[in-house]
Amino acid sequence: MxxxxxxxxxxxxxxxxxxxxxxxxxxxxxxxxxxxxxxxxxxxxxxxxxxxxxxxxLSYTILAIDVPKLNEQSTRAVEQIFAQLAGAFSSGNLIERYLHGKNQESFSFEIVSLGGYIQFLVRTPTHFRDLIEAAIYAQYPDAEITEVEDYTGTIPRQYPSDEFDLWGTELKLNRKNAYPIRTYPQFEHTLTQKFADPMAALLEIMSHMHPGENIWIQWVVTPIGDGWKEEGIQVAKKLIGAHVKHSPTLTERALQPVRSVTGGASEVLLHGLGIAPFHEEGAAAKDMPSQIQYLSPGERAIVEAIEAKISKVGFHTKCRIVYVAKKEVFDKARGVVGALGAFSQFSALNLNSFEPAGKVTTKANYFFTTKRIAKRQRKIARAFRLRSKELGWGHGMILNTEELATVWHFPIAEVKAPLVKMTEAKKGEPPSELPIETGTLLLPYETAQDEIKAAPPENLPL
Missing domain, CATH: 1.20.5 (Single alpha-helices involved in coiled-coils or other helix-helix interfaces)
Structure with missing residues (x-):
């Protein structure tokens, strides 16, 4: 035919x-x-x-958190707070996701300096307020948690503004999510066990703000599943020379039937011409042993760091930094350079580090700079105000509990930033002998108990 x-x-x-x-x-x-x-x-x-x-x-609540001045808890306590938030992860069923739009709620952990006055804040969905308070009180029993108003309403929404100027950016990782940043265990001296708190430099910069100046730092964290760990597993395997599983893309899967047909036809044609078809030695490559024994100490440390990161709970994270001030006191050298410099402490040259995302930073060159900067100012101010997990640069980054506790934790007692809001007194239980009211008299507790006791019978044998 x-x-x-x-x-x-x-x-x-x-x-x-x-x-x-x-x-x-x-x-x-x-x-x-x-x-x-x-x-x-x-x-x-x-x-x-x-x-x-x-x-x-959804309804949201902003909580101000004050810890005692003589804070003896380590940064590991804050890591436990973040780990407890993983319980808020919920994917929902198909009807909830695609009909009602249900998606994972986020938490915003913030450090703000309002004219040099520093406050630690948490913005949470109201139905998760008990979860936040329980997680904090479990590690800091003497902390004070107070509901406060949203401070972002004090600045204009439209730019350029006659009264205020604004600089803002988002931070991103300069390598894949699998590579960790420098975390708090690496700030502890191995011999003296003294902890060089990285928060000290940041709080010192924030405490030097003048009246009318503000620095706001925001970490929007969203609980996620364990799917992100697969990237770390593949990166570690590649570093040690083990076989890396290739996941076909959507295009490759769509073209697979065509490749199968053309591959079979080519084999038939080559056999007809008396030529042996070529086959990749895929099976032999899979059976090859890993080369981990040949890694240098630095390469081995990278593999161990990646495996340590994926061993802990991860969160989808967005970090925003905003410096906003009245025009007469606006000074980028004081408010911007110092804050970005403080984040360089978390850099590990062989692993990962933070860097500003250029596409959202309020900076422009060459053409129409005023309009482009004003547009970026409006965008980042809106994203900050909404505590958005979607707006801004890309899809954000993935940090685990140890990394989050490193970049957001309460200062230890040795940090002397003078304007960090902390509790002045320790709360305690009332004394056991506190007088209580019985009728018209105030009697000690024990005396009141004695009076209500029945008298012994008169004919008690002696």
């Missing part, structure tokens, strides 16, 4: 104009991918809108 394909109509259409070719392809099945693209775009826009509406209709 002979199959004949007639290309004459196509060539006739091509001889006329590109529009004729396009119409020819469209009416002969080209409309299918167009409809697929339109429906896919509509679906994703709708899903994004209902997810944003779900988060918008």
């Amino acid at each position: 002979d199959i004949t394909i007639d290309f004459a109509p196509f060539f006739d259409a091509a001889a006329n104009s590109p529009l004729t070719v396009g119409w020819f392809l469209f009416i002969r099945g080209g409309w299918i991918p167009v409809i697929v693209v339109i429906l896919s775009t509509f679906w994703h826009v709708r899903l994004r809108n209902i997810r944003a509406a779900y988060l918008h209709h």
Whole structure:
């Protein structure tokens, strides 16, 4: 049976104009991918809108946290607070996700300096307030937690502004999420066991703000599952020379049937010509032993650090830094350079570090700089005010509990930043002999108990 394909109509259409070719392809099945693209775009826009509406209709609470001045807890206590927040992870069922827009709620851990007055804050969905308070009181029984108003309402929403100027950015990792930053165990001297608190430099910069100046630092953390750890496993395997599993992309999966057909046809053709077909030695590569015994000490330390990171709970994280001040006191050298310099402490040259995301930083060069900077100022001010996990640069980064506790924790007793808000007195239980009211007299507790006791019988044998 002979199959004949007639290309004459196509060539006739091509001889006329590109529009004729396009119409020819469209009416002969080209409309299918167009409809697929339109429906896919509509679906994703709708899903994004209902997810944003779900988060918008939630009730939120901002809590100010004050710990005692003589804070003897280590940074590990804050790590336990973040670990406890993993219990808030909930993916929801299909109806909740795609019909009602349910998506994972976030928590915002913030350090703010309002004219040099420093406060630690947590913004939480109201239904998770008990979770936050329980996690903090479990590690800091003497802490004071107070609900406060949102401080972001004190600055304008539109820029440029006649009264205020604003600089802002988001931080990102300069390598893959699998590589950790420098964490708090590495700030402890191995011999003296003295902890050089990295928070000290940041709080010192923030305490030097003048009246009318503000530095706000925000860590928006979102509980996630364990799927992010697969990247770390693959990176570690690659470093030690082990076989790395390749996950085919959507395009590769779509083309797999075509590759199978063409591959089979080529083998038949090569056999007919008497040529042995070429096969990749994939099985031999899988059986190759790892090369970990040949790693240098530095390479081995990298592998161990990656494995240590993926061994702990991770969070999708966005970090925003905003320096906003009245124009007469606005000074980027004082408010910006010092804050960014404090974050360089967390850099590990062989692992990971933070860097500003250039696409959202309020900076522009060459053309239309004023309008471009004002647009970026409005965007980052809005993202900060909403504590958004979506707005801004990319998809953020993934930090584990140890990394989060390193960049956001209460200062230890040795940190002497003068304007950090802390509790002045320790709360305690009332004394056991506190007088209580019985009738019209105030009697000690023990005396009141004695009076209500029954008298012994008169005929008690002696």
